[in-house]
Amino acid sequence: MVAIVDVAKMAKVSTATVSRVLTNNKNVSPKTRAKVLEAVNQLEYKPNRLASNLRKMSSNTVMAVVPDITNPFFSSILQGFKDVALANGYHVLLGDTGNSLEQERNYINLVKERVVDGLILATARLPKEEILAASQEIPVVLACEYIDGFDIPTVSIDNVSAAREAVEYLIHLGHRRIGLITGPLSVILSRDRVKGYYQALNLNEIQIEGVLIQEGDFTVHSGYETMLKLLALEDPPTAVFATNDEMAAGAIKAIKQKGFEVPKDISIIGFDDIPLCGLIEPELTTISQPRYDVGYQAMQMLLNTIKKEELIRKQIVLPHRLMHRNTCCKYNPIG
Incomplete structure (x- = not known):
């Protein structure tokens, strides 16, 4: 391997x-600069970025960690990370x-070993x-996600009020027996959405009724399995x-x-507004997150923190929106 020496x-x-x-230090004569660049080209020298980063104590690289890339x-969150990072000369590593x-x-x-300059956690x-x-x-x-009581910069929505709005919409349609399929209760977002349901x-x-609450793991399969349990009840939702x-x-x-038919027999409302919502039949009513x-x-906050710029707000709560589509209808007790 060719070295700087x-x-x-x-x-x-x-x-x-x-x-x-x-x-690109300016304290080099044009003649000397030309000689060095000629040697670089002839030897096909590639600078050791890691060594350079250690000298600068900076890598111009950040890491984004997500719980499930599938x-x-x-996808849109990662796009937001990338656009801000690249516009500011940073690279994003995905974990x-x-x-x-x-x-x-x-x-x-x-x-923590300083391989990157900062970290965004989309899981906590x-x-x-x-x-x-x-x-x-x-x-x-x-x-x-967020951590209650800690002063760590955070970007999220109000999951409690969003879940409450979703369930109140079903109540407004006349439903009184409403099932809940929740994500893992070890995750604070799941607990907040259960709180909104309550x-x-x-x-x-x-x-x-506890029997109407089923815990899944955010996957399609868990939604399928938990719904089968709800349908097996003597008095299903x-x-x-x-x-x-x-x-x-x-x-x-x-x-x-x-x-059974959706929504004629059972109304369904989701959460997140991923592209899948417009592809399934009928199209899914859901809570939309920005x-x-x-x-x-989140990336803007991270880069500001890396640059030691003061954050105007450390806790940003963005608005959500209920997207009315075709999986919910008024409850008709006659069927």
Whole structure:
């Protein structure tokens, strides 16, 4: 491998002079600069970026960690990350935990070694003390998820009020027996959406029945399996709130497979507004998150933190919107 010393020998200059040429330092004569660049071209020298980064204590690279890269929810968020980073001369490394706590921990430990300049977590399932400890060593921003009581920059929506709005919409349509398919309750977003479900029922004086609440894992398969359990009840729900769109899609499949119709027999509402919503039949009513804006603002906050610029707001809550499509209708007790 060609080293900087080889370039220096061919150009008959010091390694410091080669370094100045490669970093566009103006304190080099045009004649010397030409000799160095000629040697670089002849030897096909490639600068060692890692060594350069260590000298500068900067890599111009950040890492974004997501829980499941196969989930289309994260595509627009990642686009927002990338657009801001590239516009500011940064590269983005992607870490996919595969919903593994250990892999999430591995990524955090990696960035603590200063391989990258900062970290965005679109998942925060580790004990909050571990994430706080990382944030004290390297700039960290949370996207979508948050940690209650910690002063870590965060971009999210109000999941409690969004879930409450979804369930109140079903109540407005006349439904009183409303099932809930939730994501893993170890995830704070899932707990917030369950809280919104509880609030909507309590505000409308509807009894909460544990048998109507099923825990999934945000996948289509879990939505399908949990919906089968709800359909097997002696008195199944007339409407179901699935706390993400993939589980809602799985629920629709189960309903159809059992010979029922959506929304005639059972209304379904999802959460996230991923592209799948407009492709399934009928098109899915859902809560829409501004996913690109979440990614855009989270990366902007991270780069500002890396540059030691003061953040005007550390906790950004973006608006959500209920998207009315074709999977919900008024409850007709006669059928």
